[in-house]
Amino acid sequence: MRRTVLGRIFVLVLIVSLVTACGGAATPSAPGAQRTSAASGSTATLAPRVTGEIIVFADELIVAAAADLRMTMEELVRVYQARTGIRVIVSYGSSGQLTQQIESGAPFDVFLSADWGYIERLRRGGHTVPGTEQRYARGRLALVTSPKFPRALHSLSDLRDPAIRYLAIANPDHAPYGRAARQALERSGLWEALQPKIVFGENILQTFQFVQTGQADAGLVALALALPGDMPWALIPQELHEPIDQGLAALRRTSREPTARDFIAFVLSDEGQEILRRYGFESPSR
Numbered sequence: 567m568r569r570t571v572l573g574r575i576f577v578l579v580l581i582v583s584l585v586t587a588c589g590g591a592a593t594p595s596a597p598g599a600q601r602t603s604a605a606s607g608s609t610a611t612l613a614p615r616v617t618g619e620i621i622v623f624a625d626e627l628i629v630a631a632a633a634d635l636r637m638t639m640e641e642l643v644r645v646y647q648a649r650t651g652i653r654v655i656v657s658y659g660s661s662g663q664l665t666q667q668i669e670s671g672a673p674f675d676v677f678l679s680a681d682w683g684y685i686e687r688l689r690r691g692g693h694t695v696p697g698t699e700q701r702y703a704r705g706r707l708a709l710v711t712s713p714k715f716p717r718a719l720h721s722l723s724d725l726r727d728p729a730i731r732y733l734a735i736a737n738p739d740h741a742p743y744g745r746a747a748r749q750a751l752e753r754s755g756l757w758e759a760l761q762p763k764i765v766f767g768e769n770i771l772q773t774f775q776f777v778q779t780g781q782a783d784a785g786l787v788a789l790a791l792a793l794p795g796d797m798p799w800a801l802i803p804q805e806l807h808e809p810i811d812q813g814l815a816a817l818r819r820t821s822r823e824p825t826a827r828d829f830i831a832f833v834l835s836d837e838g839q840e841i842l843r844r845y846g847f848e849s850p851s852r
Contacts, residue, residue, distance in 0.1 A: 626653040627825050628673060630664045632680035632812070633771035634705060634743060634788035638845040639678075645841065646832050652825060660769035662740025668693055668817060675820040676829055678812070680705060680770070680788075681742035685813035695816040695823060701850035702833050703842050705810035706789040707746050707802040714780035718798035722754045722806075725784065733760055734776040734785035736767045743770040746807035747786035753806045789846035811850055 631639050636658055643654045659667075661679040668674060668688060677694075679685050682701055688694050711719045719725065725733060735751075736744030744766070751757040765781075767773030770788050777785035778797065792799035814833065816826035832838050839849070 625651075625822070625825060626655060627675050627822060627829055629654060629656045629676045629678065629829070630668065630672070630674040631656050631658055631678040632661045632664070632742070633658045633769035634680050634790050635678060636771050636791065637794050638790050638842060638847070641841050641844075642833065642838060645837070646829060649832075650828070652829075654829070658769070658771065660736065660741040663769070671819065673819060674817055675822050675826045676814065676816055678702065678814045678833070679742075680810065680812050682811040682813035685815050688815065688817075693818050695818055695820070695826070698816040698827060698830055699813060700815070700830065700834060701811050701813050703812045703839075703847035704850050705743065705812055706804070706846055706848065707743060707750060707786055707807060707810070708789040708792040708799045708846075709802060710774070710777050710785050710787055710792050710795075711798045712777045712780050712783050712785075713797060715783045719784050720800050722750065722756060722802065725756060725760060730763060730783045732765050732776075732782040733763050734765050734767055734773045734782035734787075736770045736773045736787075738766075741767075741769055741773075742810055742812075743786070743788050744773070746810055749807035750786065750802050793846045812847075 629639075639656050639658075643656065646652070647654055657664075657674070661681045661684045664672075664674075664677065665679070665684045665688060668677060669691060677685070677688070685694070685699050689696075689699050709719055709722065709725075711717075716729070719727070735747040738744040738748045748757065751760060765776060767776055770791065773785050774787045774791045774795075776782040777787070778795070786802065789799070789801065814830055816823060816830060820826050833842075843849075
């Protein structure tokens with residue numbers, strides 16, 4: 567089973583690396599272009615090989631990222647690639663599922679989790695590069711209303727509306743925002759009453775899409791997904807759930823540790839943190 571899973575991951579990564587990179591790969595003006603370290607500002611020669619319209623980069627990075635970062639990572643990657651010339655390939659999923667893949671040997675270089683606890687678990691298991699484990703953001707939970715529902719919902723108490731057929735949350739067993747959603751509903755005294763209406767997404771992006779397409783009337787999702795969208799949303803008070811502290815680390819299996827460290831330094835830099843803030847993330851508790 568493990569060999570089958572790893573084989574599928576390898577094929578997926580190979581296909582993605584040949585076809586596209588998240589946010590689009592930066593195209594150097596000529597072979598021998600200069601690559602700049604986002605962390606230090608130093609430069610090194612980057613010599614991509616050009617064959618027809620396909621550019622083969624001299625360096626790339628494979629990143630596993632929690633699904634709440636789907637839109638945020640597009641901007642982070644675009645800026646980083648333009649700055650360094652390094653192609654960044656991103657694989658998204660729930661933090662728990664990505665953690666299991668890493669423990670099974672998935673060939674990722676960096677992991678951005680939506681839950682600091684999963685980074686700690688990987689550190690204890692010897693799967694991270696010592697010293698690279700850092701908190702990079704604190705996420706917020708939001709209530710979103712489907713465009714097909716007749717009115718906007720403004721608070722959790724609005725979920726008592728009998729017109730609501732389905733409420734989407736991410737699976738609390740492996741998705742940090744799903745766990746926070748369940749805590750918020752429990753502390754609001756709504757969990758038991760709403761359980762028959764709850765549908766689970768495998769990750770927070772799928773949960774968001776359930777609401778976006780009208781398969782669910784409302785959902786509890788990451789603010790980072792709701793903020794750039796056009797669906798009505800309302801922020802959930804933080805005291806209704808445990809803090810969603812998000813962490814990252816370079817992974818032990820990486821053969822690109824200097825590049826992995828450089829990308830982490832960019833995410834933690836003032837510029838990287840400003841991008842995260844634009845998508846609703848708050849400064850992490852360190």
